[in-house]
Amino acid sequence: MAVPEISIIVPVYNVEKYLDKCVNSILNQTFQDFELILVDDGSPDNCGEMCDDYAARDKRVTVIHQVNGGLSAARNAGIEIAKGRYLGFVDSDDYIAEDMYELLYNNLKNEDADLATVGFLDVYAGKEPVIKERKYLVTDMVGAAKITFEGKLSTISATNKLYKREIFEHVRYPVGMITEDAAVILDVLEETSKVVIDTSQKYVYYHRENSISSNHFTMKDLDMIKAWENNEARVLAKYPELVNVAHTRVCWAYFTVLDKMMNSSELGVEEKKKQKEIIRFLRKNFMFVLKNQYFTKPRKLSMIALRVNPYFYKLLSRLENGMVRKINK
Known part of the structure; x- marks a missing residue:
């Protein structure tokens, strides 16, 4: 198999109810030159079997089964085997617009940037999502850090971004820490010189009700x-x-x-x-x-x-x- 342009890493744990929607939204991307790495992080439900089934049906899918180590350990496992020139992350209980990676890839390539981001579409049960005005800008590392820290046009989240692979040569997510995105955001940004921020709402973040644990x-x-x-x-x-x-x-x-x-x-x-x-x-x-x-x-x-x-x-x-x-x- 030729080296894919993008490796998309999805940590999977106890999400059998949402996994189909997530995986199908990735497999049906308009940008097709990617590999999908599903990391079964010791999931106690049927997610492991579902991941194997996706791999059997689509040659772009690779599955890792590992003992539960948390989100950071799962992302790190995906990074270790990723072959793509660019990396992306999706959480397994979310889903993405069909053109998300095409937009990220084109923005990154057109601007010769190291990192590209898109916006979130926040979805709440029984409510119409709020559509925001699109904004587009290109900035340097410090400008990107300021915008990301502000949390309006871009956020610390790992999941709405496309990264040059080289960013993760020395960066890994801290295992055992629950705020892994905040912990590595400066490590990530310090590996960039140019960042594209596009607020087009392409990553769908579903806010679940009655989340007692949160x-x-x-x-x-x-x-x-x-x-x-x-x-x-x-x-x-x-x-x-x-x-x-x-x-x-x-x-x-x-x-x-x-x-x-x-x-x-x-x-x-x-x-x-x-x-x-x-x-x-x-x-x-x-x-x-x-x-x-x-x-x-x-x-x-x-x-x-x-x-x-x-x-x-x-x-x-x-x-x-x-x-x-x-x-x-």
Whole structure:
């Protein structure tokens, strides 16, 4: 088999209900010169058998079966065997527009860029998706970092992008860390000199209702704070023009974790100790948040409530549950 232009890597775990739609949206791409690597990450349902069936029916499909190691381990396994000149990632419970990779590939090639991105189409059950105005721009590494940290025209997500393979010569996703995209975003961008940002909504992100696990706090959620504080430390050392937006993301991480804590039914001793530390940090950043263009009015109101009494913040947080999660896709 000739070397494919693109390798598309899909980690698969416990998604048999959604896998067909995901895989078919990839196999039916208008851009056809690709290999699809399905990484069965020890899935306990029928996903492993489904992956083998796809491979039997389409020679572009390769399957890896491995012991469960999490999203990062699955992506890394795909990277290791990928043959393509370019790499892409899709999450197995999402799906993509039929021309997503054609658009990404053409943008990347036309601009002689290292990385190309498209926008998300956010889908909620029973609601019409919001169609946004298309924007297109080409920027350098620092410009791409600023836009990505802002989280509006582009996000930290691995999945709505096409990468030159060379980017991943030295970059791997951190195994065991739940905010892997935030942890590697600077590593990825530092391997680029030119980035194409096209906000055409080609990656379909389905927001599932009643996702209890995504709302319940665990100590692993602190990974988000760690990742963004690490990014901020690197920015302070190398990219002074990004200091404000990097610290904004640190504050977002603290808010996101605190919201999860406030919406969890019971916190243990260690969790309560961490909660006090988080509240202390946010109170110290009171004026930074209030003067910051990136924070919404409801978020600034919740900041005032937190300064008055955490109980009032908790009430607002429960009313506005989910307000800050979207930016962390």
